[in-house]
Amino acid sequence: MRLQSFGxxxxxxxxxxxxxxxxxxxxxxxxxxxxxxxxxxARNHEPYGFDPADLDAVILTxxxxxxxxxxxxxxxxxxxxxVYCTPPTAALAETVLLDSARLQVEGYRQELRRARRQAREHxxxxxxxxxxxxxxxxxxxxxxxxxxxRSEVAGLRVTPGRAGHILGSAYLLLECxxxxxxxxxxxxxxxxxxxPDFTAPPQADAVVLETTxxxxxxxxxxxxxxxxxxxxxxxxxxxxxxxxxSFAIERSQTILHTLKNLMDSGEVPRIPVFLDSPMxxxxxxxxxxxxxxxxxxxxxxxxxxxxxxxxxxxxEVLTGDESQRxxxxxxxxxxxxxxxxxxxxxxxxxxxxxxxxxxxSLIIVSYQSPLSLGGQIVAGAETVEIMGEDIAVRAQIHTIxxxxxxxxQDDLLAFLETTGSPHVWLVHGEVPVMDAFVPxxxxxxxxxxxxxxxxEVNLLGGGFGRGARPGLALEVPHAGxxxxxxx
Ligand SMILES: [Zn+2]
Numbered sequence: 211m212r213l214q215s216f217g218x219x220x221x222x223x224x225x226x227x228x229x230x231x232x233x234x235x236x237x238x239x240x241x242x243x244x245x246x247x248x249x250x251x252a253r254n255h256e257p258y259g260f261d262p263a264d265l266d267a268v269i270l271t272x273x274x275x276x277x278x279x280x281x282x283x284x285x286x287x288x289x290x291x292x293v294y295c296t297p298p299t300a301a302l303a304e305t306v307l308l309d310s311a312r313l314q315v316e317g318y319r320q321e322l323r324r325a326r327r328q329a330r331e332h333x334x335x336x337x338x339x340x341x342x343x344x345x346x347x348x349x350x351x352x353x354x355x356x357x358x359x360r361s362e363v364a365g366l367r368v369t370p371g372r373a374g375h376i377l378g379s380a381y382l383l384l385e386c387x388x389x390x391x392x393x394x395x396x397x398x399x400x401x402x403x404x405x406p407d408f409t410a411p412p413q414a415d416a417v418v419l420e421t422t423x424x425x426x427x428x429x430x431x432x433x434x435x436x437x438x439x440x441x442x443x444x445x446x447x448x449x450x451x452x453x454x455x456s457f458a459i460e461r462s463q464t465i466l467h468t469l470k471n472l473m474d475s476g477e478v479p480r481i482p483v484f485l486d487s488p489m490x491x492x493x494x495x496x497x498x499x500x501x502x503x504x505x506x507x508x509x510x511x512x513x514x515x516x517x518x519x520x521x522x523x524x525x526e527v528l529t530g531d532e533s534q535r536x537x538x539x540x541x542x543x544x545x546x547x548x549x550x551x552x553x554x555x556x557x558x559x560x561x562x563x564x565x566x567x568x569x570x571s572l573i574i575v576s577y578q579s580p581l582s583l584g585g586q587i588v589a590g591a592e593t594v595e596i597m598g599e600d601i602a603v604r605a606q607i608h609t610i611x612x613x614x615x616x617x618x619q620d621d622l623l624a625f626l627e628t629t630g631s632p633h634v635w636l637v638h639g640e641v642p643v644m645d646a647f648v649p650x651x652x653x654x655x656x657x658x659x660x661x662x663x664x665x666e667v668n669l670l671g672g673g674f675g676r677g678a679r680p681g682l683a684l685e686v687p688h689a690g691x692x693x694x695x696x697x
Pocket of ligand 1: 272274277396
């Protein structure tokens with residue numbers, strides 16, 4: 211079984227792993243978009259190192275954009291075969307890909323207008339795909355993978371396990387005559403709001419492991435909750451707007467559920483909550499539909515007809531006009547809007563209207579890439595540029611780190627334990643993080659190898675394949691995003 215990674219090798223974004231089996235069958239695990247800055251995003255336009263028409267099947271581990279976002283491009287470039295995933299992943303992928311197509315097309319038009327004024331329209335790259343391409347892609351989805359049940363995919367036995375990362379997320383046990391391999395996908399933080407812990411994986415001969423936070427230990431969940439509650443109370447006392455930038459999938463639902471609990475228990479006053487993200491509202495429908503997958507508390511609430519994602523003061527803001535009207539809303543209120551890193555979306559106009567007011571609070575619950583608007587604010591910028599205007603940062607800034615949906619070092623080591631695998635191939639991590647993790651593995655008697663970018667490795671033979679050498683291609687920029695849409 212050979213692996214060639216065309217994304218999430220020596221970086222955290224753009225997951226795309228090509229498996230070649232004996233007999234030449236070819237399987238693609240995930241087909242994600244590169245995100246997080248121009249250098250990485252330019253890679254989305256590159257040709258693949260293989261012909262999509264030669265693939266026998268695609269399997270998706272979960273619906274984050276950095277795992278599914280290049281799928282319509284794969285179809286544009288000739289792939290017509292099945293795309294296997296769990297049913298919740300299919301539901302979320304529809305929301306994620308349609309939103310991505312809209313952003314692609316809007317971004318292209320905007321860039322073209324700007325380029326025309328400078329007579330350089332020939333330089334503007336066309337959108338990767340549009341809505342029509344997404345619909346052709348969605349028609350290929352086969353949402354038949356069920357946790358713990360073995361399926362046959364292109365002559366390979368595939369058993370998904372619960373990854374506990376976001377709704378529907380799976381790791382994969384792949385079995386063939388060569389041996390048994392586990393592809394981890396993204397693994398969940400065992401201290402998180404909505405997902406049950408990942409299930410212990412079975413025995414395997416090798417593991418391909420994500421390493422986003424392989425050098426970190428997250429704060430315990432009760433501490434994160436207390437930190438969030440205290441930030442909210444302090445913000446309510448400041449009597450201004452409370453802005454929470456949030457990604458539409460999983461993070462928004464986690465924050466809404468946490469707000470509901472804090473308000474129901476009287477720990478935080480019942481002030482209005484505006485969910486200003488139609489995408490998050492759409493994604494929440496999948497959380498209702500597949501509520502049986504969530505932690506017992508949420509499952510039970512849904513079962514008895516409740517809405518665990520709706521604080522009693524929740525208003526869903528749908529149109530852009532309604533969103534603009536919120537600027538004139540008087541009094542304290544919580545506004546949850548995308549995107550999570552503040553690089554675009556409706557959160558930007560809320561920041562433009564409120565960031566300069568001392569009574570405003572900005573509660574950051576997602577990872578912020580250093581170059582993003584959020585990253586600049588976290589780093590203490592006194593002024594930031596928003597929608598072409600310089601805005602003073604006078605709001606109170608609260609950063610809550612513990613809401614991460616990714617496994618930390620302890621989670622990753624716990625995951626490896628039951629596999630009994632002596633060999634771990636590291637993907638989906640930045641090089642310094644993986645470098646720090648290799649000795650941790652060695653101290654437990656495990657061999658850790660960093661999967662090189664775009665070069666083939668022999669997974670079960672324990673060696674490097676056709677002309678590949680470890681440590682090559684490490685010059686790939688690794689200032690990527692860690693979190694969803696991101697994350
Ligand atoms: Zn993910």
